[in-house]
Every structure is written in structure tokens, then in C-alpha cells.
Amino acid sequence: MKTRDQILESADQLFYQQGYEHTSFSDIAKAVRISRGNFYHHFKTKDEILHAVIDLRANNTRAMLEEWESGHEDPMARIRCYLQILLTNGSNISLYGCPVGTLSSELAKLDHASQGDAVGIFTLFREWLGKQFSLLGCGSDADALAMHVLAWSQGVATLVNAFPDEAFVLREVNHMCAWLQARVSDPGKAGL
Amino acid sequence: MKTRDQILESADQLFYQQGYEHTSFSDIAKAVRISRGNFYHHFKTKDEILHAVIDLRANNTRAMLEEWESGHEDPMARIRCYLQILLTNGSNISLYGCPVGTLSSELAKLDHASQGDAVGIFTLFREWLGKQFSLLGCGSDADALAMHVLAWSQGVATLVNAFPDEAFVLREVNHMCAWLQARVSDPGKAGL
DNA sequence: GTCTATACCTGGATAGAC
DNA sequence: GTCTATCCAGGTATAGAC
Numbered sequence: 001m002k003t004r005d006q007i008l009e010s011a012d013q014l015f016y017q018q019g020y021e022h023t024s025f026s027d028i029a030k031a032v033r034i035s036r037g038n039f040y041h042h043f044k045t046k047d048e049i050l051h052a053v054i055d056l057r058a059n060n061t062r063a064m065l066e067e068w069e070s071g072h073e074d075p076m077a078r079i080r081c082y083l084q085i086l087l088t089n090g091s092n093i094s095l096y097g098c099p100v101g102t103l104s105s106e107l108a109k110l111d112h113a114s115q116g117d118a119v120g121i122f123t124l125f126r127e128w129l130g131k132q133f134s135l136l137g138c139g140s141d142a143d144a145l146a147m148h149v150l151a152w153s154q155g156v157a158t159l160v161n162a163f164p165d166e167a168f169v170l171r172e173v174n175h176m177c178a179w180l181q182a183r184v185s186d187p188g189k190a191g192l
Numbered sequence: 193m194k195t196r197d198q199i200l201e202s203a204d205q206l207f208y209q210q211g212y213e214h215t216s217f218s219d220i221a222k223a224v225r226i227s228r229g230n231f232y233h234h235f236k237t238k239d240e241i242l243h244a245v246i247d248l249r250a251n252n253t254r255a256m257l258e259e260w261e262s263g264h265e266d267p268m269a270r271i272r273c274y275l276q277i278l279l280t281n282g283s284n285i286s287l288y289g290c291p292v293g294t295l296s297s298e299l300a301k302l303d304h305a306s307q308g309d310a311v312g313i314f315t316l317f318r319e320w321l322g323k324q325f326s327l328l329g330c331g332s333d334a335d336a337l338a339m340h341v342l343a344w345s346q347g348v349a350t351l352v353n354a355f356p357d358e359a360f361v362l363r364e365v366n367h368m369c370a371w372l373q374a375r376v377s378d379p380g381k382a383g384l
Numbered sequence: 385g386t387c388t389a390t391a392c393c394t395g396g397a398t399a400g401a402c
Numbered sequence: 403g404t405c406t407a408t409c410c411a412g413g414t415a416t417a418g419a420c
Contacts, residue, residue, distance in 0.1 A: 003385080019301040021213055024413060038386050040415070097297045104354050105289045106298070109211040119354045126355075147351060147360055148367070155347025159339060162296050162311045163318075168339055175340070195403080216395060230404050232397070 004042045006032045012053045016092075016099045019106055020050060047114065054117045057099070061121055065128045075132035076184060079149065082129065083176050086156055086169050094164040098157035100125070126150060136184050145183070152176060196234045198224045204245045208284075208291050211298055212242060239306065246309045249291070253313055257320045267324035268376060271341065274321065275368050278348055278361050286356040290349035292317070318342060328376050337375070344368060 010031040107115035129146035202223040260273040299307035321338035
């Protein structure tokens with residue numbers, strides 16, 4: 001693997017686990033086992049690494065969404081794929097929170113130029129979920145429903161980071177699935 | 193006002209707006225208009241300030257919860273007080289997120305000793321909400337319902353920080369109020 | 385492409401005069 | 403209680419040898 005890619009991979013992980021600002025060049029250099037100097041041959045500034053990491057994450061996200069889409073005909077099943085991450089990636093989330101949400105909120109506080117790019121990853125999920133709701137015939141509510149699902153799952157991620165508790169996540173995911181079913185089969189009764 | 197309190201107040205604000213790590217002594221000193229040296233007369237380390245800020249926030253939170261409790265007989269109305277913050281404090285939340293959630297998740301990434309104290313503020317809300325649900329006769333589900341409300345509101349805060357949109361918050365708060373009503377009057381139908 | 389050496393700055397923290 | 407002066411560690415970033 002190319003050094004550049006190794007840097008990117010390590011930075012991606014460290015930014016997630018320690019936060020962007022708290023991660024220094026030394027941290028990344030140590031992880032990749034290169035010298036700090038070598039570093040600058042590949043990336044001129046720390047911001048440049050961040051930009052590349054966000055780009056990487058966006059591409060990975062796009063690939064994942066496409067996979068879910070080609071793997072399931074039923075839009076409901078696709079949305080359930082999204083909800084399942086809370087369980088399959090549960091241990092990371094309880095340690096470090098949601099990678100999308102925590103980065104976006106860190107950059108918001110830093111007033112960082114790349115915050116918009118970070119939010120862009122949220123947008124990928126938002127539009128993808130919206131599309132699924134459209135396919136389910138939710139037409140004009142599709143985007144609102146997408147935002148609702150995003151918010152709900154974000155909240156679960158934040159809370160399980162504060163109170164590590166698998167049972168809580170399981171309960172909420174089941175609740176979300178039940179709500180999804182009810183909402184689609186009978187929009188009136190399920191609210192929103 | 194005593195200098196110590198001014199430091200605390202400024203630190204509280206800056207930690208919220210810029211994050212704990214991103215806020216330097218110089219930033220606080222500049223805000224309070226004292227020299228950096230003077231600083232150490234009041235607090236020996238940065239961690240000590242953080243500790244005091246969390247303490248301050250916890251006390252403010254306790255006072256607010258008591259106010260809501262003494263101001264309303266109906267537990268449902270009390271819970272609605274909690275949900276209303278999303279609207280009354282909307283502009284701050286869309287700029288900086290939820291003070292409780294963002295601090296707790298920042299400290300989690302820093303692996304900071306005070307993370308537990310920050311989560312303690314979450315616990316104040318959690319237990320208070322649980323108590324209200326108990327009073328509403330939700331008995332064994334009280335804590336799960338409290339966690340659900342916390343997660344939901346946290347998620348809305350995170351999302352509106354990424355996508356500033358008042359209408360979204362209003363929609364979600366109304367949705368929460370409706371869910372609350374339905375859930376309490378007919379536990380079976382409303383799920384969870 | 386990779387290294388060492390180094391410049392430069394800002395951060396937290398201390399000492400001591402007033 | 404408040405200040406100035408100062409220390410030291412660590413951060414980003416650069417230059418230049420290999």
C-alpha cells in the first residue's frame with residue numbers, strides 16, 4: 001500500500017478516535033511509522049489531510065449506500081440496513097460516537113472551513129434516505145422523514161457514547177423499525 | 193462580580209462555543225481582560241477550570257429542573273418544558289450544538305478524567321425525566337422513556353447544528369409532544 | 385521518497401515584583 | 403490580587419542531505 005494511503009487510513013482512524021484537533025502530526029507519523037518530515041511530502045498542511053479524509057469517507061459512504069441499494073429491492077429493507085449500523089458498529093459508537101456527527105460538530109466549534117464538506121456526508125445519507133421514502137410513496141414528506149431518521153439515530157449514538165448500554169441501542173433500533181413499519185403502512189396513525 | 197466568577201462565566205461560554213481543547217488561557221484571559229499570570233491565582237490548571245465549569249453547569253441544571261417542577265403540577269407539562277429548550281435556545285444550538293452532548297462527546301474523545309462529570313449532567317436530565325414518567329404511571333418503562341426522549345432531543349440538536357433549519361426543529365418538537373401524549377394515554381398503540 | 389535538523393509559534397505553567 | 407517576565411513542551415511547518 002502506498003504511504004499516502006496509509007497516512008490517510010491512520011488519520012481517518014485517529015481523527016475519529018481522538019478528534020481532529022487533538023490528533024497531531026506526531027500521532028499520525030507514529031501510527032504509520034514514518035518520520036514527521038516525510039509527511040509533508042504527501043500533504044502540505046493538516047487541513048489538507050482533513051480534506052482528503054473527508055473525501056475518503058464520502059466515497060466510502062457512497063459505496064456503502066449503493067451496496068445497500070443493490071442488495072435489497074425493498075426500500076424498507078434498505079432503510080433497515082442503515083439502522084443496523086448502530087448495532088454492527090455498536091462498540092465503536094459507544095467509544096467514539098458517530099463518525100459523521102462528531103466530526104461535523106467538532107468542525108462547527110472550530111469554525112473550520114471544511115465543516116461544509118463534513119456536513120456533505122450527512123447530506124449523502126439524507127438524500128439517500130429521502131429517496132427510499134419517496135419510493136415508499138411518502139412523496140412530499142420524504143425529506144422530513146429522512147431528517148427524522150437521521151436525528152433519531154444520531155441521538156442514539158450520542159447517548160450510547162455517554163451511557164454505554166447495548167440494551168438501550170437494541171431497544172431503540174427495534175423501536176425505529178416498528179415506527180418505520182407503522183408509518184409507511186398507515187401514515188395517519190403513526191404521526192409526522 | 194468577583195474575578196473568579198468572571199473567569200468561570202467566560203470559560204463556560206468559550207468551552208461551549210469553541211470547545212474545551214480549542215479554548216486557550218489567552219482566550220479566556222482576553223475575554224475577562226486580565227493577564228494570563230493572574231489567572232493562576234484563581235485556578236491552578238486548565239482541568240481545574242473545566243471541573244469548576246461542569247460544576248457550575250450542573251448546579252444551573254438542577255435549579256432549572258426544580259423550577260420546571262415547581263412551575264407545573266402536570267408531569268406532562270414539565271416534560272414539555274424540557275422539549276421547549278430546543279426552540280427557546282434554538283439559535284445557540286444551531287450554532288454550537290447542545291452544551292451537554294457536545295462537551296460529553298468531546299471529553300470522550302480526549303479520554304478526559306472529567307468525562308464522567310460531564311455525563312453527570314446528562315444523568316440529571318435522565319433521572320428527572322424518569323421521575324416524571326413514573327408520575328405518569330409508566331413505572332417500569334420510566335427510565336427507557338427518559339432515555340428515548342434524551343436521545344431524540346440530542347439528535348435534533350446535532351442535526352440542526354449541521355443543517356440550520358428552524359422549521360425542522362419545530363416539526364420535531366411537535367412530533368415529540370404528540371408522541372408523548374399518545375404514549376401516555378395509550379401505551380400499547382404508541383409503541384415502546 | 386525518506387530522513388534529520390531545525391525554525392518558529394503557541395500552549396500550559398511558574399516565579400517574583402508590585 | 404494583579405502584573406511582567408520567563409520556562410518548557412509540543413505543535414505545525416520548512417530546508418536540505420541522503
